[in-house]
Amino acid sequence: MDPASYDAWYATARGRWIGMAEFRLLSKLLQARRGDTLLDVGCGTGWFTRRFAEEGLLATGLDPNPDWLAFAQIKGPPATRWILGDARALPFPDRRFDRVVSVAALCFVEEERQAVAEIVRVTRQRFAIGWLNRTSLLYRQKGRGGGSGAYRGARWHRPREVLDFFSGLRVRRLAVHSAIFLPSGNRVARAMERLLPHTLPWGGLVVVSGETA
Numbered sequence: 416m417d418p419a420s421y422d423a424w425y426a427t428a429r430g431r432w433i434g435m436a437e438f439r440l441l442s443k444l445l446q447a448r449r450g451d452t453l454l455d456v457g458c459g460t461g462w463f464t465r466r467f468a469e470e471g472l473l474a475t476g477l478d479p480n481p482d483w484l485a486f487a488q489i490k491g492p493p494a495t496r497w498i499l500g501d502a503r504a505l506p507f508p509d510r511r512f513d514r515v516v517s518v519a520a521l522c523f524v525e526e527e528r529q530a531v532a533e534i535v536r537v538t539r540q541r542f543a544i545g546w547l548n549r550t551s552l553l554y555r556q557k558g559r560g561g562g563s564g565a566y567r568g569a570r571w572h573r574p575r576e577v578l579d580f581f582s583g584l585r586v587r588r589l590a591v592h593s594a595i596f597l598p599s600g601n602r603v604a605r606a607m608e609r610l611l612p613h614t615l616p617w618g619g620l621v622v623v624s625g626e627t628a
Contacts, residue, residue, distance in 0.1 A: 416565055418486035422460040424565075429600035436608055437545070437620050438466045440594045441516055444543040444624035447472055451513040456502050456534055457520020461487030461495070468495050472514070477505065502530040510539040510627070517544045519620060522569040531580040535627060543624040547571045553598045553619030574616040577623055585628040593618030 424430040441463070447453060449471030455464040458476030460483055468474040475496040478484050488497045500506050502517070502524050515538045521527045534542055548554065549571035557566045574591050581589060592613040597604035 418460045418483045421565060422462055422486065422490070425462050432600045432605065433595055433598065434462060434466075436594050437518065438463060440592060440613055440620075440622060441518065441543050441545065442467070442470065444590070444592060444622060445514045445516060445541050447514045447541075451540075452511070453514045453516065454505075454507070454512040454537065456505070456515065456517040456530070457524070458487060458497075459483050459520070461490055461497070463516070463518050464495060465490065465492065467516070468492050475512070477502070478520075503533060505533045505537050507537045509536055511537045513540050514538070515542045519545050519547050519569070522547050522571070527570075528580050532584060535581075535584050535586055538627050541624065541626050543622055544577075545620045545622045546577050548593060548616070548619055548621040549573050549576075551593070551595075551617055551619045551621075553595060556598065572621070574621050577621060581623065581625070586625045587628045589623060589625040590614075591616060591621065591623055593621045595619035 425434045451472050453467050453472040453474045455476045458464045458478050461476045464474050464476040476487055477498045477500045479501055481499055484497045503526050515534050521530050524530050547569055550573050554571050557563055558571045562569050593616055595618045596607050596611055598619050
């Protein structure tokens with residue numbers, strides 16, 4: 416999938432709903448304030464990076480794909496930095512960013528545990544990392560047989576598996592949340608998203624948040 420087509424999906428009714436539902440959860444878990452520095456690891460086209468920048472955060476997007484980064488830079492905003500880099504060896508000093516986020520990007524990275532350790536290393540305060548959830552309806556629709564569309568080649572994890580990635584790291588107050596319980600985006604799906612607590616581990620995106628110790 417090319418970056419323009421991927422980003423355009425978020426302009427559809429379903430894509431906008433899914434993207435904003437995920438963004439609201441991530442924003443709540445990060446507890447960021449205007450002026451905080453934020454790194455988006457595996458930013459892709461920068462859709463989430465732009466949302467955080469609109470909230471007044473000093474955002475940096477990092478991705479290994481130069482074509483997707485070029486698209487992200489064109490979309491702006493001008494103050495956002497775009498860095499070519501590998502999640503497994505982030506080109507930043509320790510505790511460089513107030514907040515670090517990653518949205519279903521590590522599912523495509525070999526050595527996910529190393530990427531998690533790098534995210535924790537460069538975080539000064541809070542992080543929120545999202546994975547594709549194997550215990551979700553979205554997996555049953557899009558993840559089986561190697562995945563389809565934008566999910567092709569992704570690894571899907573159960574919540575307990577992603578918590579294991581933090582074993583031995585200097586973190587505290589780990590919490591697991593999820594979003595997108597019914598991925599259809601219809602009226603019922605939207606109602607369920609409002610009514611069900613995001614502490615339930617059944618959403619298509621499962622997020623581990625926490626603080627550095």
